[in-house]
Amino acid sequence: QVQLQESGPGLLKPSxxxxxxxxxxxxxxxxxxxxxxxxxxxxxxEWIGRIYSSGSTNYNTSLKSQITMSVDTSKNQFSLxxxxxxxxxxxxxYCARGYSYGYYYMDVWGKGITVTVxx
Amino acid sequence: xxxxxxxxxxxxLSPGERATLSCRSSQSVSSSYxxxxxxxPGQAPRLLIYGASSxxxxxxxxxxxxxxxxxxxxxxxxxxxxxxxxYYCQQYGSSPPALTFGGGxxxxxx
Numbered sequence: 001q002v003q004l005q006e007s008g009p010g011l012l013k014p015s016x017x018x019x020x021x022x023x024x025x026x027x028x029x030x031x032x033x034x035x036x037x038x039x040x041x042x043x044x045x046e047w048i049g050r051i052y053s054s055g056s057t058n059y060n061t062s063l064k065s066q067i068t069m070s071v072d073t074s075k076n077q078f079s080l081x082x083x084x085x086x087x088x089x090x091x092x093x094y095c096a097r098g099y100s101y102g103y104y105y106m107d108v109w110g111k112g113i114t115v116t117v118x119x
Numbered sequence: 120x121x122x123x124x125x126x127x128x129x130x131x132l133s134p135g136e137r138a139t140l141s142c143r144s145s146q147s148v149s150s151s152y153x154x155x156x157x158x159x160p161g162q163a164p165r166l167l168i169y170g171a172s173s174x175x176x177x178x179x180x181x182x183x184x185x186x187x188x189x190x191x192x193x194x195x196x197x198x199x200x201x202x203x204x205x206y207y208c209q210q211y212g213s214s215p216p217a218l219t220f221g222g223g224x225x226x227x228x229x
Contacts (some may be wrong), residue, residue, distance in 0.1 A: 047220070060217065103152065104151070106209075111162075
């Protein structure tokens with residue numbers, strides 16, 4: 001059974017760079033899309049972007065200038081880098097697996113990591 | 120950019136009742152790319168329905184999805200206590216590749 005686990009700092013100051021890693025266990029990272037989704041308290045989810053196991057990426061256009069995603073297949077991990085964070089980036093950040101064969105949906109999710117941006 | 124509008128915002132029902140949740144898209148969406156998720160407090164979203172009408176693995180048959188084009192519906196035939204939660208629809212668009220979520224419908228106990 002595939003499981004995902006987010007890791008990274010829970011508290012950042014404005015203008016700092018957020019770096020999160022998602023570790024995939026119980027299965028291979030190959031041949032899937034891997035997404036980051038965030039959710040501010042009391043609001044709906046927002047898709048940040050996705051990376052394929054080959055390294056190809058697609059980003060939310062509203063965040064594109066701030067985002068870099070990468071994948072390390074040898075470690076079964078993928079990562080998110082979000083630059084110049086502000087209070088508006090405070091949210092629970094989830095990683096999720098995307099199934100893309102004939103459909104597109106996210107069928108496996110991590111538990112989420114709370115990220116707070118505050119001075 | 121496709122916008123998904125979910126209604127109602129909150130649905131107050133009793134266990135055993137039928138719940139009907141709506142998701143409307145600002146543009147036509149391929150049914151293959153429409154999914155529904157359930158989220159309980161403190162938990163990640165859980166996939167319920169993909170391809171507009173296919174239940175995900177382990178999802179009870181009281182959950183069903185329907186619709187096409189710009190109008191999609193999630194129906195819970197008889198609410199169980201564990202079904203009270205927030206439900207989100209999500210669509211995938213391929214040009215350019217992007218995912219969007221609806222604003223959610225909260226199903227609460229009346």
